Amino acid sequence: MSHSSSVPQKLTDERHVNLYSTNHAGPKGTTPWVFASRKSPDKAGSVSPDAVAIVAIVNAAGTPRLLVTREFRAPLGRYELSVPSGLVDEGESVETAAARELREETGLTLSKVLHVSPPVASSAGLTDETVCLLYGEATGTIAPDFQTGHEDIEAKLLSLADIRLLLITPAEEVISSRLYPMLVGFVAAASFGFPSLE
Numbered sequence: 001m002s003h004s005s006s007v008p009q010k011l012t013d014e015r016h017v018n019l020y021s022t023n024h025a026g027p028k029g030t031t032p033w034v035f036a037s038r039k040s041p042d043k044a045g046s047v048s049p050d051a052v053a054i055v056a057i058v059n060a061a062g063t064p065r066l067l068v069t070r071e072f073r074a075p076l077g078r079y080e081l082s083v084p085s086g087l088v089d090e091g092e093s094v095e096t097a098a099a100r101e102l103r104e105e106t107g108l109t110l111s112k113v114l115h116v117s118p119p120v121a122s123s124a125g126l127t128d129e130t131v132c133l134l135y136g137e138a139t140g141t142i143a144p145d146f147q148t149g150h151e152d153i154e155a156k157l158l159s160l161a162d163i164r165l166l167l168i169t170p171a172e173e174v175i176s177s178r179l180y181p182m183l184v185g186f187v188a189a190a191s192f193g194f195p196s197l198e
Contacts, residue, residue: 008044020044034129049119049132052098053085053178056138057159057192064192065157072152082176093133098134106155112136114194135194163187
């Protein structure tokens with residue numbers, strides 16, 4: 001089966017995200033599609049890392065804990081539990097973006113990188129946004145001192161027991177689709193260890 005899409009046409013002119021239209025040709029005919037993109041018109045509809053999400057383990061008083069963030073999300077009208085994340089700037093490596101965003105959002109330092117995923121789709125029916133997941137370790141003391149003016153982020157460290165409780169009794173916050181499978185995986189493994197992929 002062959003699939004193809006036309007060159008996306010920009011529909012809006014906003015600063016951070018825009019709508020584009022394209023025509024998708026598949027085995028059952030051509031379908032119009034509107035999607036959101038952070039990319040410039042010449043790159044819309046392509047795959048490259050728009051953002052990075054940081055899965056960081058912090059050794060807190062001898063006990064490993066998962067770093068999560070609680071942040072108000074206007075499209076949800078509620079707080080979201082997630083992992084630290086942010087946009088990858090033009091010409092910036094995923095690792096550099098991760099270290100910068102981790103510092104800005106939590107005050108912590110990225111001390112070790114264990115694995116970086118290829119770009120993975122955020123919500124392929126809605127947007128061309130792809131995100132790299134960076135798994136690593138962080139050190140330091142949580143502090144909001146480096147957050148930018150619009151950010152209102154609370155960082156938390158969760159033990160395996162905290163995560164089990166969260167899965168049994170969901171919080172008022174919406175849990176990110178990036179975070180939820182990780183929570184289940186850590187509880188299933190009964191460990192924050194990350195397997196060697198080499």
